[in-house]
Amino acid sequence: MKKIIAIFLVAVMPMLAQAAGGAHLDKVDIDMGDKASLHNGARLFMNYCLSCHSAQYMRYNRMAADLEIPEDLVKENLMFASEKIGDTMTIAMSKEDASAWFGTKVPDLSVTARSRGADWLYTYLRTFYTDESRPWGVNNTTFKDVGMPHVLWELEGLKKPVYETHKGEDGQDVKTLSGYEIVMPGTMSADEYDKAVRDLVNFMVYVGEPAKMQRYTIGIWVLLFLAVLLIVAYPMKKEFWKDIH
Numbered sequence: 001m002k003k004i005i006a007i008f009l010v011a012v013m014p015m016l017a018q019a020a021g022g023a024h025l026d027k028v029d030i031d032m033g034d035k036a037s038l039h040n041g042a043r044l045f046m047n048y049c050l051s052c053h054s055a056q057y058m059r060y061n062r063m064a065a066d067l068e069i070p071e072d073l074v075k076e077n078l079m080f081a082s083e084k085i086g087d088t089m090t091i092a093m094s095k096e097d098a099s100a101w102f103g104t105k106v107p108d109l110s111v112t113a114r115s116r117g118a119d120w121l122y123t124y125l126r127t128f129y130t131d132e133s134r135p136w137g138v139n140n141t142t143f144k145d146v147g148m149p150h151v152l153w154e155l156e157g158l159k160k161p162v163y164e165t166h167k168g169e170d171g172q173d174v175k176t177l178s179g180y181e182i183v184m185p186g187t188m189s190a191d192e193y194d195k196a197v198r199d200l201v202n203f204m205v206y207v208g209e210p211a212k213m214q215r216y217t218i219g220i221w222v223l224l225f226l227a228v229l230l231i232v233a234y235p236m237k238k239e240f241w242k243d244i245h
């Protein structure tokens with residue numbers, strides 16, 4: 001009985017946690033086997049995120065090897081903050097400066113995909129909206145009053161929230177978010193932007209757990225090995241049991 005309760009809790013807890021968090025999260029489909037997506041994600045990450053955020057547990061040469069990008073191409077196109085291919089992905093800004101400029105700590109993004117989850121990241125990067133009352137002129141539905149500017153606004157454009165009002169249980173008007181309306185178009189369409197953010201999150205999931213990449217490849221070999229083993233083992237089994245049946 002205890003076991004059943006434990007299994008139930010494990011299954012239901014994440015749902016409860018999400019319900020408690022309130023915000024609805026969009027699902028993103030992560031695929032570590034999709035090299036083109038990881039390459040695009042790396043490009044976006046280096047260009048748009050690494051100026052403020054570090055990824056201090058990741059080395060450029062490890063990324064080059066895992067994602068199969070030649071090291072000289074990494075050096076030429078993806079390294080803006082460091083000189084040596086063996087460096088970790090740090091930034092030039094000091095923690096003190098960052099705190100002074102942004103009024104808050106700029107977190108390292110090495111393991112954010114694990115702490116927040118891929119769906120959260122995917123939703124967060126797609127829910128910035130214009131809000132004149134905020135220092136950067138934007139707010140975020142997933143991370144209320146966030147201290148980060150909408151750094152991808154040139155790609156996505158700027159949008160404003162659209163609310164609908166309905167009567168709550170107590171008869172009062174309640175305002176809920178029903179969608180967004182573009183107020184300044186970006187260089188990408190909504191679909192293109194979703195795809196770009198998916199690539200970026202795919203890359204961040206890889207950064208959060210590079211060993212996953214190896215497990216992915218090893219997994220394929222293990223399955224192949226088991227298949228070959230089956231071919232050998234099955235006739236053997238037949239041979240051993242022949243006299244008994």
Ligand code: HEC
Nearest residue numbers: 048049051052102104105106107112116145146147148151
């Ligand atoms: C101009 C500097 C700057 C840039 C560029 C930037 N960010 Fe941020 N980011 C911040 C700051 C500051 C915070 C902290 C916000 C807060 O706590 O209110 C933050 C917070 C975050 C968080 C929340 C982390 C957490 O767990 O609380 C995520 C995720 C994030 N950024 C992702 C990104 C990604 C992905 C990019 C690139 C597309 C990016 N950021 C580019 C300044 C920046």
